[in-house]
Amino acid sequence: MKTYLISIGDELLIGQTINTNVAFIGNLISDNNISIIKSTVIGDDIKIILNELEIASASADLIICTGGLGPTHDDVTRNAFVQYFKTELIHNDEVLEDIKSMLKRRGRELKKTHEDQAMVPKNAEVIRNENGTAPGYWIEKDNKIFIVMPGVPYEMKAMMSNHVIPRLIEKIGEPKEFIKKITLQTTGLPESIVAERLGDIDELLSGAKLAFLPNQYGVRLRVTVKSNIEEQASNHLLEIEQKIRSKVGRFIYGRGDENLEDVVGRLLKERELRISVAESCTGGGLADRITNINGSSKYFERGVVTYSNAAKVELLKVDEDVMMEKGAVSAEVAMQMAEGIKSTSGADIGVSLTGILGPTGGVTDKPVGTVYIGYCDDKVCTAKRFQFGEDRILNKNRATQAALEMIRRSLLGIAFEE
Amino acid sequence: MKTYLISIGDELLIGQTINTNVAFIGNLISDNNISIIKSTVIGDDIKIILNELEIASASADLIICTGGLGPTHDDVTRNAFVQYFKTELIHNDEVLEDIKSMLKRRGRELKKTHEDQAMVPKNAEVIRNENGTAPGYWIEKDNKIFIVMPGVPYEMKAMMSNHVIPRLIEKIGEPKEFIKKITLQTTGLPESIVAERLGDIDELLSGAKLAFLPNQYGVRLRVTVKSNIEEQASNHLLEIEQKIRSKVGRFIYGRGDENLEDVVGRLLKERELRISVAESCTGGGLADRITNINGSSKYFERGVVTYSNAAKVELLKVDEDVMMEKGAVSAEVAMQMAEGIKSTSGADIGVSLTGILGPTGGVTDKPVGTVYIGYCDDKVCTAKRFQFGEDRILNKNRATQAALEMIRRSLLGIAFEE
Numbered sequence: 098m099k100t101y102l103i104s105i106g107d108e109l110l111i112g113q114t115i116n117t118n119v120a121f122i123g124n125l126i127s128d129n130n131i132s133i134i135k136s137t138v139i140g141d142d143i144k145i146i147l148n149e150l151e152i153a154s155a156s157a158d159l160i161i162c163t164g165g166l167g168p169t170h171d172d173v174t175r176n177a178f179v180q181y182f183k184t185e186l187i188h189n190d191e192v193l194e195d196i197k198s199m200l201k202r203r204g205r206e207l208k209k210t211h212e213d214q215a216m217v218p219k220n221a222e223v224i225r226n227e228n229g230t231a232p233g234y235w236i237e238k239d240n241k242i243f244i245v246m247p248g249v250p251y252e253m254k255a256m257m258s259n260h261v262i263p264r265l266i267e268k269i270g271e272p273k274e275f276i277k278k279i280t281l282q283t284t285g286l287p288e289s290i291v292a293e294r295l296g297d298i299d300e301l302l303s304g305a306k307l308a309f310l311p312n313q314y315g316v317r318l319r320v321t322v323k324s325n326i327e328e329q330a331s332n333h334l335l336e337i338e339q340k341i342r343s344k345v346g347r348f349i350y351g352r353g354d355e356n357l358e359d360v361v362g363r364l365l366k367e368r369e370l371r372i373s374v375a376e377s378c379t380g381g382g383l384a385d386r387i388t389n390i391n392g393s394s395k396y397f398e399r400g401v402v403t404y405s406n407a408a409k410v411e412l413l414k415v416d417e418d419v420m421m422e423k424g425a426v427s428a429e430v431a432m433q434m435a436e437g438i439k440s441t442s443g444a445d446i447g448v449s450l451t452g453i454l455g456p457t458g459g460v461t462d463k464p465v466g467t468v469y470i471g472y473c474d475d476k477v478c479t480a481k482r483f484q485f486g487e488d489r490i491l492n493k494n495r496a497t498q499a500a501l502e503m504i505r506r507s508l509l510g511i512a513f514e515e
Numbered sequence: 516m517k518t519y520l521i522s523i524g525d526e527l528l529i530g531q532t533i534n535t536n537v538a539f540i541g542n543l544i545s546d547n548n549i550s551i552i553k554s555t556v557i558g559d560d561i562k563i564i565l566n567e568l569e570i571a572s573a574s575a576d577l578i579i580c581t582g583g584l585g586p587t588h589d590d591v592t593r594n595a596f597v598q599y600f601k602t603e604l605i606h607n608d609e610v611l612e613d614i615k616s617m618l619k620r621r622g623r624e625l626k627k628t629h630e631d632q633a634m635v636p637k638n639a640e641v642i643r644n645e646n647g648t649a650p651g652y653w654i655e656k657d658n659k660i661f662i663v664m665p666g667v668p669y670e671m672k673a674m675m676s677n678h679v680i681p682r683l684i685e686k687i688g689e690p691k692e693f694i695k696k697i698t699l700q701t702t703g704l705p706e707s708i709v710a711e712r713l714g715d716i717d718e719l720l721s722g723a724k725l726a727f728l729p730n731q732y733g734v735r736l737r738v739t740v741k742s743n744i745e746e747q748a749s750n751h752l753l754e755i756e757q758k759i760r761s762k763v764g765r766f767i768y769g770r771g772d773e774n775l776e777d778v779v780g781r782l783l784k785e786r787e788l789r790i791s792v793a794e795s796c797t798g799g800g801l802a803d804r805i806t807n808i809n810g811s812s813k814y815f816e817r818g819v820v821t822y823s824n825a826a827k828v829e830l831l832k833v834d835e836d837v838m839m840e841k842g843a844v845s846a847e848v849a850m851q852m853a854e855g856i857k858s859t860s861g862a863d864i865g866v867s868l869t870g871i872l873g874p875t876g877g878v879t880d881k882p883v884g885t886v887y888i889g890y891c892d893d894k895v896c897t898a899k900r901f902q903f904g905e906d907r908i909l910n911k912n913r914a915t916q917a918a919l920e921m922i923r924r925s926l927l928g929i930a931f932e933e
Binding site for chain 2: 109110230
């Protein structure tokens with residue numbers, strides 16, 4: 098089965114919106130052993146959509162379209178499909194009920210535009226939208242499947258995961274070739290050093306494929322193996338994973354899509370430990386990531402964002418003289434902040450960040466990108482210096498990642514030195 | 516001039532990397548009055564690239580390709596271009612010098628792969644790459660322009676801004692038609708209500724185009740006008756903006772790419788006010804957004820993330836009896852938190868958030884998505900209830916957006932009621 102993705106929307110063409118939908122769909126589709134041959138972006142124009150559907154159906158078996166299903170005048174996708182299949186719109190009761198119950202949950206009234214969204218192409222099966230008012234459509238014709246969904250990412254994602262993928266799997270049946278993939282997430286080493294440590298790639302892989310995928314949090318290593326026998330593919334993958342772990346194991350914090358805050362949260366929960374954080378430069382970014390995890394109230398006690406020096410003294414008992422002498426951005430202050438938040442909150446672990454994220458504020462011995470991270474538990478109290486780059490937001494994200502990694506390594510007893 | 520963008524790379528197709536290049540290029544190109552007709556993503560395969568170049572050159576005058584110019588075996592874009600133009604590779608001294616000086620700056624050695632990158636298609640003019648080793652190419656044939664650049668965003672961006680755009684502007688000369696755009700950012704109203712309040716769209720626009728761009732933070736309204744006379748386009752745009760503002764003005768917080776935290780930061784700075792925040796459910800997300808702005812230390816005093824009830828009592832002096840009676844998620848506690856952070860920190864404004872972000876923890880009268888936001892300054896102390904959706908992360912972002920909007924409206928004296 099060959100897939101062709103069509104994203105519809107002027108805002109995507111002129112760069113007003115970054116298209117994250119194609120990556121999400123591409124990932125999910127290829128994870129289910131379905132290949133993607135092409136992805137296109139076109140404007141909100143019926144003629145252009147019709148032409149693109151012609152092109153897509155000439156080369157692919159599965160055509161997935163997103164965007165242009167909203168309630169406003171610039172949304173023309175539904176009409177394009179009605180024309181393409183020479184069909185008409187009919188009222189769908191189930192869709193109207195879905196819309197009504199969603200509006201009720203949000204305390205909103207039913208309007209004429211909502212009722213209009215319950216009109217669907219006659220030849221379509223509805224794909225339910227639990228998070229919005231525009232339904233999706235599943236249309237089959239001449240052995241080809243056309244799927245249409247709204248472009249709003251969180252609406253589309255739920256529809257794709259809960260309805261489209263299960264149905265596609267049912268449709269395809271047992272695959273002829275098994276493709277197995279694993280992604281190992283590393284942090285703390287640049288791409289070139291990871292590559293160097295892995296050594297001879299051909300020997301490591303023996304026919305498998307390895308992609309290096311660097312981002313702001315680290316380097317993801319994606320291994321792909323293929324085989325006609327499922328067990329063989331699984332074994333080969335396991336073997337490669339073990340080899341990679343033997344070379345860069347302590348830099349690997351997770352598999353698949355796991356975030357470092359998931360991993361750290363699980364470790365804290367298992368060990369029944371409570372953590373508090375004191376942030377200066379990251380301004381709440383670390384607490385934000387920790388509390389992104391459902392159930393984090395079990396192990397996250399509190400956080401303080403001590404942006405001003407007064408706040409550092411009042412809330413964390415940082416010694417003013419030390420701050421004057423060593424500077425607010427120093428190992429000493431980082432340690433005092435970590436110790437301060439631990440003792441004032443009564444948590445088992447205290448973590449702190451203080452630094453200069455830029456773009457301004459750097460000095461000779463502490464240029465932009467300098468961050469100290471403090472860590473204190475009942476046994477140790479330490480601080481480590483990091484040197485990140487010039488971009489404020491990237492620095493924030495890298496600093497919170499390094500702090501989470503420091504917690505992970507401390508909990509697992511893995512030395513932080515490289 | 517019509518533009519066709521081609522992104523080359525397997526990692527883009529299978530969704531391992533989000534394609535941010537097309538948005539960047541699309542934005543820059545359309546800002547310079549050049550239209551974009553289509554954008555496609557294809558895999559690293561010579562045959563497919565050749566076929567795509569055929570398709571692109573049949574419909575567009577400007578073809579911009581990115582990706583697949585790296586030094587490894589899976590980078591085949593350069594060879595595809597050599598085949599497409601039936602040309603050959605020749606050594607280019609200027610490129611080699613660029614590579615050498617870049618390597619020197621980074622303290623690295625020249626390798627064989629680097630020398631190979633100095634081989635460029637004979638018919639190409641080189642586009643210099645100041646941030647990497649792979650040069651770009653500018654090729655003209657049959658009145659069409661082909662531009663090829665590496666896919667690494669920060670390399671491509673500099674090449675595009677510094678070399679490609681200036682040259683395109685020179686090439687095009689004075690535009691025959693002027694396209695003017697404005698984006699107005701609204702928050703607090705769903706797309707359908709914005710549309711309803713704008714009323715008769717045709718009357719509003721009189722020939723211009725309006726796009727509704729909803730995201731988790733609100734609905735952006737993008738207006739585009741075209742005219743042969745530049746001043747006429749500007750005046751028409753201004754007129755439409757005024758009409759829109761007369762209908763949904765108080766929901767508009769910014770223009771263009773401005774974030775709400777930018778706007779709020781600017782207002783606080785202008786008024787020389789300092790703010791502190793107390794967060795429960797958003798876990799530091801509000802402080803994080805406020806401190807994303809360079810210079811926020813001028814107006815951000817401190818934040819506390821009082822996840823536990825103990826922290827609410829100790830750090831914010833919330834009354835334990837009130838918390839028992841009304842619940843931690845209540846208007847009363849939100850107000851006490853805002854008042855508490857204001858008075859303990861000595862800031863001019865205190866803002867608080869307490870709620871249930873989900874996916875678990877909802878109760879009948881306070882379902883998942885219930886959030887109270889408190890606001891106190893020297894004149895008022897108030898709290899407002901919001902009902903968001905079911906997704907934890909989206910709820911976090913919506914709640915921080917609502918809090919920022921509450922600050923903006925308070926500072927500007929705009930009533931919060933709809």
